[in-house]
Amino acid sequence: MKKAIIVEAKTPNTDTITLKLHLDELERLLNSLNIEVEKRLIQNRHKIHPATYVGEGFLSRIETEGTDYIAFDNKLSPSQKRNIKNLTGLTPIDREDIILQIFKNHAKTKEAKIQVELAELKTILSSLKGRKTNLAQQVGAIGVKGGKGEKQIELDRRKIQKRIAFLNRELKKIESRKENLHKSRENTFKISIAGYTNAGKSTLLNTLTKANVSAKDKLFMTLDTTTRKLHLYQNRYAIISDTVGFIRKLPHHLVASFKSTFAVITYSNLIIQLVDITSNNFEEEIEVVHRELQKDCEKIPKLLVFNKIDLTNKFHLNRVKALYPHAILISAKEKINLEELKETILTHYKKWEKLKNNSKKHI
Numbered sequence: 159m160k161k162a163i164i165v166e167a168k169t170p171n172t173d174t175i176t177l178k179l180h181l182d183e184l185e186r187l188l189n190s191l192n193i194e195v196e197k198r199l200i201q202n203r204h205k206i207h208p209a210t211y212v213g214e215g216f217l218s219r220i221e222t223e224g225t226d227y228i229a230f231d232n233k234l235s236p237s238q239k240r241n242i243k244n245l246t247g248l249t250p251i252d253r254e255d256i257i258l259q260i261f262k263n264h265a266k267t268k269e270a271k272i273q274v275e276l277a278e279l280k281t282i283l284s285s286l287k288g289r290k291t292n293l294a295q296q297v298g299a300i301g302v303k304g305g306k307g308e309k310q311i312e313l314d315r316r317k318i319q320k321r322i323a324f325l326n327r328e329l330k331k332i333e334s335r336k337e338n339l340h341k342s343r344e345n346t347f348k349i350s351i352a353g354y355t356n357a358g359k360s361t362l363l364n365t366l367t368k369a370n371v372s373a374k375d376k377l378f379m380t381l382d383t384t385t386r387k388l389h390l391y392q393n394r395y396a397i398i399s400d401t402v403g404f405i406r407k408l409p410h411h412l413v414a415s416f417k418s419t420f421a422v423i424t425y426s427n428l429i430i431q432l433v434d435i436t437s438n439n440f441e442e443e444i445e446v447v448h449r450e451l452q453k454d455c456e457k458i459p460k461l462l463v464f465n466k467i468d469l470t471n472k473f474h475l476n477r478v479k480a481l482y483p484h485a486i487l488i489s490a491k492e493k494i495n496l497e498e499l500k501e502t503i504l505t506h507y508k509k510w511e512k513l514k515n516n517s518k519k520h521i
């Protein structure tokens with residue numbers, strides 16, 4: 159197993175608790191890559207060092223024996239990476255590199271693979287902008303070894319641009335097929351399960367529809383949406399989709415590449431915003447997802463649903479109930495309180511059906 163040290167700068171306006179929660183998350187991201195975190199080193203600083211992020215002396219004193227990576231929660235510039243590597247001998251990886259690599263490892267379908275490659279190439283391209291350094295120094299630190307890395311190294315800017323254009327064309331083909339699918343579902347009640355990564359979205363889809371989506375305690379297990387039929391009552395059905403998870407500071411190029419995958423949420427008539435009640439940082443997680451959903455889905459009704467209540471105690475449960483009185487509390491895995499969720503879905507379905515019938519009458 160590869161090993162990493164996490165390094166962070168604590169500036170006067172950083173809150174200690176938030177910092178800890180963010181580094182906890184960074185550690186989970188690293189664990190999703192099978193990288194073990196040996197220690198966290200935090201330097202109190204007035205501001206971030208422009209050349210080395212933390213102080214040079216601080217970096218040069220780090221014990222590096224047996225360690226492979228030096229990981230940072232914030233984005234590092236290519237020159238910061240170079241300097242840090244020179245001072246420590248460790249390979250620097252930042253949050254974006256880590257998330258991108260997780261996406262790369264988990265991409266299974268042709269579409270997801272294209273999307274990840276596009277994001278990766280765009281990241282390389284933007285780090286090459288205005289620089290004369292060669293690719294070998296720029297490419298994603300984690301994937302650089304072995305055949306793939308060498309292949310990447312050979313690509314110059316032009317080749318990258320050509321490849322991006324090709325991948326964009328391929329993606330367009332897949333997207334137009336998807337677009338047609340969305341259109342054909344105009345008269346169907348569409349639900350999507352959205353939420354922070356690892357909230358239990360795939361587990362809920364599996365429980366509600368007997369789908370067979372892989373659900374694991376790893377971040378970003380799902381990179382493709384799966385859609386299934388959900389029986390409501392009599393001969394009424396909805397379709398329900400599992401979606402890609404959100405995370406704070408999701409790399410810009412990944413968001414852009416996965417736009418069509420996230421789009422399934424924008425087409426839905428009801429969004430289940432699923433929250434992991436056991437997360438120490440669920441309030442910020444709700445906020446991150448809420449902010450994303452406000453962008454294109456402001457008008458779509460949303461259900462706030464807390465999951466994994468089988469793992470929590472009464473005290474915490476009551477606290478959440480008091481904080482979010484309209485939320486539904488379930489366990490997707492242990493099938494607790496799913497009836498309330500289904501009934502609420504049904505209420506929304508009936509409202510939607512009524513609106514649809516009324517609008518037909520007016521045509």
Ligand SMILES: Nc1nc2c(ncn2[C@@H]2O[C@H](COP(=O)(O)OP(=O)(O)OP(=O)(O)O)[C@@H](O)[C@H]2O)c(=O)[nH]1
Pocket residue numbers: 353354355356357358359360361362372373374375376377378379380381402403404465466467468469488489490491492
């Ligand atoms: N105890 C308990 N575990 C749950 C529950 N729901 C999901 N889990 C576990 O939480 C982990 C994540 O579940 P997933 O369904 O993969 O979560 P997800 O939101 O689809 O995650 P990503 O696709 O990675 O964004 C898995 O190990 C599940 O078994 C629950 O109600 N109770």
Ligand SMILES: [Mg+2]
Pocket residue numbers: 359360361372373379380400
């Ligand atoms: Mg999933």
